Amino acid sequence: MHTLTTDKQHDESRQGESFAPFAADPNRYDRHFYIESYGCQMNFADSEVVASILQDQGYGATRQPDQADLILLNTCSIREKAEQTVRKRLTEFKQLKREKKGLLIGVLGCMAERLKSKFLEEERLVDIVVGPDAYRTLPQLIEEAGTGQKAVNVLLSREETYADIAPVRLGSNGVSAFVSIMRGCNNMCSFCVVPFTRGRERSRDDRSILAECLDLFQKGYREVTLLGQNVDSYHFTPESGGSAVHFAALLEQVARISPLLRIRFSTSHPKDITDEVLHTMARYPNICRYIHLPVQSGSSRVLQLMNRTYTREWYKAKVDRIREILPDCGISSDIIAGFCTETEADHQDTLDIMQYSRYDFSYMFFYSERPGTLAQRRYADDVPESIKKARLQQIVALQNELSLISNRQDIGKVFEVLIEGDSKRDEQSWMGRNSQNKVLVFPKTVPGLKRGDYVQVKVDQCTQATLLGSLVTE
Ligand code: 5AD
Ligand code: SF4
Numbered sequence: 514m515h516t517l518t519t520d521k522q523h524d525e526s527r528q529g530e531s532f533a534p535f536a537a538d539p540n541r542y543d544r545h546f547y548i549e550s551y552g553c554q555m556n557f558a559d560s561e562v563v564a565s566i567l568q569d570q571g572y573g574a575t576r577q578p579d580q581a582d583l584i585l586l587n588t589c590s591i592r593e594k595a596e597q598t599v600r601k602r603l604t605e606f607k608q609l610k611r612e613k614k615g616l617l618i619g620v621l622g623c624m625a626e627r628l629k630s631k632f633l634e635e636e637r638l639v640d641i642v643v644g645p646d647a648y649r650t651l652p653q654l655i656e657e658a659g660t661g662q663k664a665v666n667v668l669l670s671r672e673e674t675y676a677d678i679a680p681v682r683l684g685s686n687g688v689s690a691f692v693s694i695m696r697g698c699n700n701m702c703s704f705c706v707v708p709f710t711r712g713r714e715r716s717r718d719d720r721s722i723l724a725e726c727l728d729l730f731q732k733g734y735r736e737v738t739l740l741g742q743n744v745d746s747y748h749f750t751p752e753s754g755g756s757a758v759h760f761a762a763l764l765e766q767v768a769r770i771s772p773l774l775r776i777r778f779s780t781s782h783p784k785d786i787t788d789e790v791l792h793t794m795a796r797y798p799n800i801c802r803y804i805h806l807p808v809q810s811g812s813s814r815v816l817q818l819m820n821r822t823y824t825r826e827w828y829k830a831k832v833d834r835i836r837e838i839l840p841d842c843g844i845s846s847d848i849i850a851g852f853c854t855e856t857e858a859d860h861q862d863t864l865d866i867m868q869y870s871r872y873d874f875s876y877m878f879f880y881s882e883r884p885g886t887l888a889q890r891r892y893a894d895d896v897p898e899s900i901k902k903a904r905l906q907q908i909v910a911l912q913n914e915l916s917l918i919s920n921r922q923d924i925g926k927v928f929e930v931l932i933e934g935d936s937k938r939d940e941q942s943w944m945g946r947n948s949q950n951k952v953l954v955f956p957k958t959v960p961g962l963k964r965g966d967y968v969q970v971k972v973d974q975c976t977q978a979t980l981l982g983s984l985v986t987e
Contacts, residue, residue, distance in 0.1 A: 529602065530557075530684060531576055542573030547581035548683070551599060552589025554740050554779065555711075556622055558691040560587045561680035563621065563648050568681055570652050579609060583617045583655065588624035590706045592881035596624055600636070607638050617641060617658050621648070623710035627885070629667045645696070645711050646670040669697075669712035676721040679728075688736060688933050688965045690729050694722050694763065695741035700782060702809070703820045703887035704852060704880060707742060714742070716749040719758045719766065726767050726774070735931055735965045736775040737767065744778045745785035761789040768797040773967070775931060776800045777950070780807065783831050784822050791838040802839055803950040806831070807847035811866030812859035815852055818892065825866055832870045843949030846875045850908055851901030853880070853892035860904045867911055873919045873949065875912045879905045913977050920951070920975035927985055928953065930970045932962060945970075947980075955982045 531549045546567050550560045563585065564574055575581050584606055589595040603618070610616050619641030620632055626644035633639055640658040643651060644667035654664035674696055682690060698707050699714040726737050741747060747760040760778075767776050776799060783806050794800045810816050813824040823831075835842050848863060867875070879901035882894040928947035936942035936954045943962070944954050947970075955970050962968065969985040 528552075529598070531578075542571060544572045544582045545575040545580055546572045546583040546585060547575050547578045548585040548587060549602065550587040551595060552587070552591065552623065554691050554738065555693065555696075555742070556587050556589060557683075558680065558693045558740055559622065559645060559648070560585075561683050561691075562675045562678050562693075563587070563651065564681035564683055565678050566648055566651055570655075574681070574683065578606065579613075582615065583619065584609070585619045585621055588620055588622040590623040590627045590710055590883065592878065593883075594881065599624055603636050603639065610638050615659075617655060619643060619651075619654075619658075621645075623706065626667050626669070626710040627706065630663070630665045633663045633665065640664060642667065644669060646673045648675070649673075670715075671713055672715060674715060674717035676717045679725070686934050686964060687733060688931065690734050690737055691740050692722060692725050692729070692737050693717065693741070694739045694744060695747050698742035699746075700743060701820055701887060703818060703891065704809075704849065704883070706883040706886055709885055711742065714746065716741075716747050718751075719749050719763055722763065723766055723770070727770050730770055730774045733965055735773060735967075736777065739763070739767065739776065739778040741778075742780065743782045743785060745781050745787065745790060759789075761787065761793045764790065764793050764800060765797065768793075768800050772799050774799060775948070777803065779805050781805060783808070783828050786831070788834065788838070791835060794842075795838055798948075801950065802841050802948045803843040803845075804835060805845045805847075806835075806870075808863075808866055808870065809847060809849050810852060810855070810859065811863035812855070813862075815855055815859050815862075818854065818888070819849075819852060820887065825862060828866065829869055841949070843873045843951065844870060845950070846870065846872045848875055848877045848908055850877065850879045850905040851896040853888055853894055853896070855880075855896050855904075860907075863904075864907065864911055867908070867915065871919065872912065872915055873951065874916055875908075877905060877908050877912065917975075917977040920977065920980055923951070923972045923980055924975060925972065927969050927971045928980075928982075930955075930968050932964050932966050932968060934964050943968075951980055952978065953980045953982050955984055959984050959986060 528551055529549050548560050550557045578584055588599045617640045620639050621643050625642045632642045641654050642665045646669050647666035650666045657664040695716040697712040697714040701708055745760050748757045750757040781804055809819055811825055882889050930945040930947055930953050932943050932945040936944040942954050942956050953970050970982040971985050972980045972982045974981040
């Protein structure tokens with residue numbers, strides 16, 4: 514189901530998730546932390562870096578907040594609703610804090626960065642506030658907070674990539690993992706708070722990325738998703754000199770680890786994804802045929818106000834190019850309804866570009882003004898909420914149609930599927946994805962299969978969200 518508030522980077526089923534590693538031995542540590550993550554995949558990846566830093570300090574992960582000595586919320590600021598969810602969660606933890614002396618509560622991530630020490634005034638039961646670039650200082654901050662001081666570090670960095678920290682995989686299925694390849698964003702889309710909360714763009718050393726991916730493969734993982742706010746502008750220049758490594762070269766290096774390792778990446782800014790990247794994808798079947806290419810709006814006038822730096826024609830040409838070089842590529846999008854000054858004609862342009870691009874799925878929102886952004890400073894948030902919501906509903910309805918059309922076209926086709934685990938609804942069925950990132954569900958008719966295996970699945974039926982199939986055995 515596509516809901517009104519879900520996007521690629523904000524898989525709603527995961528919002529607020531808290532996990533401990535599968536193999537965690539509860540008796541191994543005498544102190545425990547509990548962490549919940551909100552927002553984008555990058556935040557979930559950051560929580561795994563934080564888990565690693567805490568484990569080095571002798572903290573084990575727990576899934577039970579009432580057993581924790583330290584409760585952390587890794588927060589998101591992208592829309593007002595994301596912030597409201599976190600505030601509500603904090604009030605729920607207040608009771609625990611009253612009951613347990615010495616329990617520390619920390620706020621991490623984008624909301625911490627946006628509100629800084631104001632957070633401690635607004636939410637008086639919060640002890641620690643740490644921005645996305647300051648996680649290495651958590652041990653000192655915990656110590657300070659333990660002595661009753663308010664501990665804050667929201668310094669942004671031009672260099673920090675946590676390259677040398679081996680993330681502790683939280684709640685992983687043992688098959689797919691996120692690998693952060695860069696941090697921050699230089700794009701300055703006018704609606705977006707990210708450049709302010711995550712700072713300047715910087716790329717992680719390619720050797721540490723490769724080492725992390727190889728290690729994951731050797732541990733049995735079969736899919737890595739390379740993460741960054743704008744992966745196509747990845748470029749790392751080794752300190753020893755030499756030429757910069759760009760995204761296409763990085764993709765190629767990761768793809769060469771093994772044909773059995775699938776590579777995904779997110780997110781691509783349409784202005785930065787190059788033919789070289791598309792050709793690299795075409796050369797390596799294990800680089801998944803799927804591109805998340807957020808359009809945001811189909812109106813050139815609105816795109817200009819959004820500071821997206823492309824027009825609708827330019828975007829359409831990019832979609833054409835993808836279809837030309839990678840005919841079987843899945844494409845998804847992010848769409849904002851009701852941005853400042855948006856007219857009915859602009860909205861129709863958005864519906865039109867969705868039809869043109871034939872998105873397999875989209876993540877759709879109505880515009881939520883964020884303090885400090887360019888749009889908040891320059892433009893009035895002048896589309897009435899009722900109109901924003903009505904337009905969003907039309908966008909969602911159209912996407913549902915497009916998803917169903919796209920899925921129906923797959924009936925009768927056979928796909929290679931990586932098994933991720935049991936189907937949520939039925940333990941007698943497996944769930945996995947094809948290269949295009951579509952979810953396939955199929956009965957366990959062949960014994961001996963397990964998560965992480967590749968199988969051939971023929972699609973027999975579909976819903977708008979899922980392909981239903983059967984194993985092809987010969
Ligand atoms: N209001 C609504 N949606 C937003 N997004 C980013 N900022 C806002 C905002 N202020 C959406 C964009 C982006 C996705 C991650 O969230 O579509 O691609
Ligand atoms: Fe991720 Fe942006 Fe939300 Fe920060 S504000 S968590 S970068 S989506």
